Amino acid sequence: MINTRARHALGASTLIVALASLLLSCSGSPSTTSNNGESPVRDVRKAASAPTTGEPSAPSTAEPAPRVEKVRDVFAGLQATYNDGCTTPGNCEYFLGRVFDELGSLDEAMKADLQGPEHFKDPLAWIAKLRVELGDDSSFENLKKHQDLLTGTRDKINTWMQGHPEDYR
Known part of the structure; x- marks a missing residue:
């Protein structure tokens, strides 16, 4: 079960990704690239699939x-x-x-x-x-x-x- 703090962190990261996607799509410059030459849209897709970070959960004896x-x-x-x-x-x-x-x-x-x-x-x-x-x-x-x-x-x-x-x- 996801604790409340983790649920809020997950919701916040989803909102950030959604807002970033909207900003990128509204920028009027779809060909803009980041410093490494890749598209910022690709960066948003990578961020959306990255695990969220936050406070660690209670330690477990078994490897998840x-x-x-x-x-x-x-x-x-x-x-x-x-x-x-x-x-x-x-x-x-x-x-x-x-x-x-x-x-x-x-x-x-x-x-x-x-x-x-x-x-x-x-x-x-x-x-x-x-x-x-x-x-x-x-x-x-x-x-x-x-x-x-x-x-x-x-x-x-x-x-x-x-x-x-x-x-x-």
């Missing part, structure tokens, strides 16, 4: 297991990308990066699910194919180049999941 989100929770995030797209000026980089990140999280969740990766054989194969096509390049330019494959993979997984409601309800 790495936390992987449930398939249904990650799938909900992937479905939320249907309300977004590259139609809004300056939003395309965020949108494609988000779809890419959500597919990566879904890949992890499906592999860690109690049903085992064999249950998610098709979606995992589609994500693997996407990764082969993208290579190690998750830059906006490469994601934009592979936009149809990226959104097509999302769409195929959505269709597959609709046929497996026990995995997302």
Whole structure:
């Protein structure tokens, strides 16, 4: 169970990330880069997925297991990308990066699910194919180049999941 202080810290960090995203999308300068040459939108995506820091919780005698989100929770995030797209000026980089990140999280969740990766054989194969096509390049330019494959993979997984409601309800 999350204690109240941790819940408030998590809520505050989510709010900060949301506000930063809004500021970046409203800046009118989507091509602005940070000192290291990467897009500030990418920095916001990294910050959103970074663990929150705060006061440590009570010490535990056992080493905590790495936390992987449930398939249904990650799938909900992937479905939320249907309300977004590259139609809004300056939003395309965020949108494609988000779809890419959500597919990566879904890949992890499906592999860690109690049903085992064999249950998610098709979606995992589609994500693997996407990764082969993208290579190690998750830059906006490469994601934009592979936009149809990226959104097509999302769409195929959505269709597959609709046929497996026990995995997302």
